[in-house]
Amino acid sequence: MKIAIVTGGSNGIGKATALELGKRGISVILTYNSYKDRAEAVVKEVEQNTGVRAVALKLNLTQISTFEGFALEVKQYLNDIWDRTTFDYLVNNGGIGGPMMFNEMTEEYFDNILNTNFKGPVFLTQHLVRFMDDHGAIVNTTSSSKNQSFPGYSAYGSLKAAFSTWTRYIAKELAPRNIRVNAVSPGPTHSNFGDGVFDKHPEFIKPLAEQSVFGRIGQPEDLAKVIVNVLSDDFGWVTAQDIEVSGGHLL
Numbered sequence: 418m419k420i421a422i423v424t425g426g427s428n429g430i431g432k433a434t435a436l437e438l439g440k441r442g443i444s445v446i447l448t449y450n451s452y453k454d455r456a457e458a459v460v461k462e463v464e465q466n467t468g469v470r471a472v473a474l475k476l477n478l479t480q481i482s483t484f485e486g487f488a489l490e491v492k493q494y495l496n497d498i499w500d501r502t503t504f505d506y507l508v509n510n511g512g513i514g515g516p517m518m519f520n521e522m523t524e525e526y527f528d529n530i531l532n533t534n535f536k537g538p539v540f541l542t543q544h545l546v547r548f549m550d551d552h553g554a555i556v557n558t559t560s561s562s563k564n565q566s567f568p569g570y571s572a573y574g575s576l577k578a579a580f581s582t583w584t585r586y587i588a589k590e591l592a593p594r595n596i597r598v599n600a601v602s603p604g605p606t607h608s609n610f611g612d613g614v615f616d617k618h619p620e621f622i623k624p625l626a627e628q629s630v631f632g633r634i635g636q637p638e639d640l641a642k643v644i645v646n647v648l649s650d651d652f653g654w655v656t657a658q659d660i661e662v663s664g665g666h667l668l
């Protein structure tokens with residue numbers, strides 16, 4: 418029985434990933450930051466639809482001093498529920514977005530993106546990988562914006578680029594343990610991103626859909642299938658890659 422940890426599993430891509438893992442018989446520890454109720458609903462859905470066990474834990478990626486306690490909590494659940502001391506897969510998915518033009522950018526905005534989308538996942542991985550099974554796998558959720566230049570996304574895109582580069586470095590350092598580290602870069606995806614921007618402003622969808630060769634934006638399930646496949650042994654000879662999953666956005 419394999420076990421995966423998915424950060425940001427209460428919404429969007431992380432939620433779809435938790436469900437996809439469950440469908441493939443993989444147990445899930447998912448995390449939430451603000452929405453405990455949504456995370457618990459995901460746990461229920463995973464368990465009812467797939468039969469695997471799932472657990473939701475609180476994790477704020479900006480609070481690095483809590484990671485040691487989080488790791489202990491995970492270890493306790495691994496022992497109590499699965500009689501294990503290790504886990505198999507980590508999906509560093511939790512993150513935030515939202516634009517701010519460079520001229521107006523505040524240090525607070527920059528630090529929030531930095532801590533949530535890059536620094537937090539880096540140090541969380543450091544804590545968790547210590548008890549990841551050798552032959553495990555990590556997928557980091559980066560973004561197609563790392564190769565683009567949409568106004569307002571300079572911090573977000575640059576820090577996703579940093580996360581993508583970090584993926585390559587860590588893939589090398591963890592290779593002696595046969596742990597693979599890859600990234601998946603979503604294009605525009607209809608999740609709860611930006612506090613539900615696509616639900617609040619459906620008019621934002623059409624112009625982005627027109628930038629894709631398939632004429633639509635992504636759905637969380639489009640990403641989840643790729644993330645779970647990249648974790649699987651079918652990708653056993655793939656490491657240090659960042660795969661864009663955008664339906665040919667801006668091709």
Ligand SMILES: NC(=O)c1ccc[n+]([C@@H]2O[C@H](COP(=O)([O-])OP(=O)(O)OC[C@H]3O[C@@H](n4cnc5c(N)ncnc54)[C@H](OP(=O)(O)O)[C@@H]3O)[C@@H](O)[C@H]2O)c1
Binds near residue numbers: 424448609610
């Ligand atoms: N959607 C897109 O168009 C798009 C495009 C490119 C890349 N991405 C990337 O895909 C990943 C998933 O985003 P999504 O689209 O699925 O967005 P989403 O629906 O908003 O989900 C984001 C998840 O991250 C969690 N999160 C937010 N702040 C956090 C924090 N400080 N600490 C821990 N967890 C936190 C949220 O938890 P709570 O809801 O419980 O607060 C939620 O579960 C992100 O890394 C994002 O940058 C998304």
